[in-house]
Amino acid sequence: MSYTRKTKIIATMGPGCADKKILRDMVNAGMNVARFNMSHSTHEEHAKRIGMVKDIRKELAVPVALMLDTRGPEIRLGKFVGDSVEVKAGGTFRLVNEQIEGTSSEAYVTCPDFYKMVSPGDTLLINDGLIKMQVKKIENDAVVLDVVIGGTLSNHKSINVVGVHLGLPYLSDQDKKDILFGIKQDVDYIAASFVSCADDMRVLKNFLLQNGGENIEIIAKIESKMGIDNIDEILEISDGIMIARGDLGVEIPMEALPSIQKSLIKKARATGKRVITATEMLESMIYKPRPTRAETSDVANAVYDGTGAVMLSGETAAGSYPVQAVKAMSDIAAFTEQSIHYRKRFTFTDFEINTIADAICASAVKASYDLDCQAIVVATRSGKTAKLISGFRPACPIIAVTRHEKTYQKMALTWGVQPILAADQPKVTHEAAEQATKIAGYFNLVHKGDTVVAVASTGVEDANTLAIERV
Structure with missing residues (x-):
């Protein structure tokens, strides 16, 4: 069976990948999320590229999430x-x-x-x-x-x-226009630039709620010392973080950046939040068809740390080798993952178990190790259960079955998750886990004789049912 990469890849859209064939090749090479940087290009240009991504993901029948990156108070x-x-x-x-x-x-x-x-x-x-x-x-x-x-x-x-808090309002008029554009385009994520505290997140979250964007997840970009100092409160209110090493590396000593990156990844995983490592990962590929050895090690190091996703910026937005950059990143991540001993590297003591859903998801991952399971199968409406399981970084694939198009696309960013969009998604009953396993088998993601852990909900609550199924 071929290996399916767990770490997700975000590629930034721009003139370097404005051609539909190039964009299709990027998706085939492993792009999971298309990022639209509102600091560059017009709404009209972004709308055209968003339309192309939507066409391609439908044509190829694969999930590709859409991420809008704000300008922020800069x-x-x-x-x-x-x-x-x-x-x-x-x-x-x-x-x-x-x-x-x-x-x-x-x-x-x-x-x-x-x-x-x-x-x-x-x-x-x-x-x-x-x-x-x-x-x-x-x-x-x-x-x-x-x-x-x-x-x-x-x-x-x-x-x-340097060292000066400028006191700008968190959302500028231009940010508001850009976010309204993103809501209209049905983006899945907003990467919020220059987040310094939880209040910044509240301002953005309230604006989304007031304008029909309540289903959009917020990724807080950590790119200042204040953001690092307030990371616990930011994680509490956001859906995840992006370690934006460009601006962050300007504010803190360069020698401190690697250890801070590791610390931020660990904190995000411990709280069940998404984490993205970004900036200059394969920077030389803007001009060259192969990454440097140092860049290869940088991507691999982030994967070893347990980052949920890695991101390409100028490499795809304005580079000469966008497809090769995606493929190189995919190859590095996939090879690195196969050398990780997941049970030893990502221990359960790293995590906070506060709810029934946390306990069920932790038990599912433990059972997958104890019984040497081939997959964890999840029946999900919102993708939350799949994300919780993902945070434990299990060795086996997480197969997430949903009938909701929005959830299907959003799960393209979730580490280790292979989403399935099924018209006859399991109903919310005690049989949901068994039904989800059958659907995974139909899509050839589990096979006869496999042992799987199946997780579902018996009501409107979060995950509260775990079953061991033999396919």
Whole structure:
């Protein structure tokens, strides 16, 4: 039997994969989630790509989840003449309020009150910290900077002010427009940028509730020291986290990033929440057809840590080898997974067991080990039970049967889960587990003689039934 990868792959949409054939090849190569970064491209361009993804997943009869990534409370540069310019160390640079096309001496900054937020001596990091400038003085409504480390400035790059909380409202008017667009397009997830505390999550969650987006899951992007400091409260209210190592790596020492990544992955898994590892995973593949050895090790390390998903950004959005990048990531993850001793690596003491559903799901995974089961089969309406089981990182596949299209697509992001969309999904009865097992057999995911653990619910509550079935 061929091996099915457990770690899910998120690929960012953009000009690099705007062709339908390329996008289809990416899905066939292993893409599970299409990410739409609202910091780039127009609503019209995103709508066209979303339409293509929906067409392709229907054509191929595979689940592909849709993720909208917000701009968040960030400050960015405007556009530049020729799309990019060079700035040199020792020179000066101005940030202005006029929406000009930037040059090597000045550029538009997206926050009109930026000059009120910074002071002489403040350090600015641009383009994930590659360019460093220091505030020299405030001149009317312009910020005059000394260039400490030069480099290439390009369109819409983000600006970090080191150690300064800028106090921007969590949802900007543009964020609200983007989220309403996502609700209309029926996205499955919102990756919320620059989350610093639980209140940010509440603001977003309330906006979704008020506008018909209550079924959209929220992934909090951790990309600041405040986000790390408040991780427990963020995990409590969000559906998962993304370790956005680009901006995060600007705010914390680079040598601390690997251990923080491991800690965040462990915390997310312990609370049954999703966790995504992102940024520069296969960065060289923007220009080259093969990853470096260091990139290969980076992806494998995240898989060993138990990340639920790994993400491609510029590699697919603007790279020359989007299909190869997806395939490389899939191959690395799949090979790494097969060398993991799951029972030893992901112990039950890591997890919080607080509810009946937690206990049932933990017992299902333990039984799968004790009886050497070939699969865990789940009958699910919302995908919650499958996600809980997934958090324990079992060695065997998790086969999740649902009749709900939305749940089917969303489970494309759930680690280890193979979703089945079945018109005659098991009814919510004590026989649901047995019926789900039969459906899994029909789809050739379990076979005669297999032993499976089947989990279901006998009512409107979460999972409360466990059965051992022989196919």
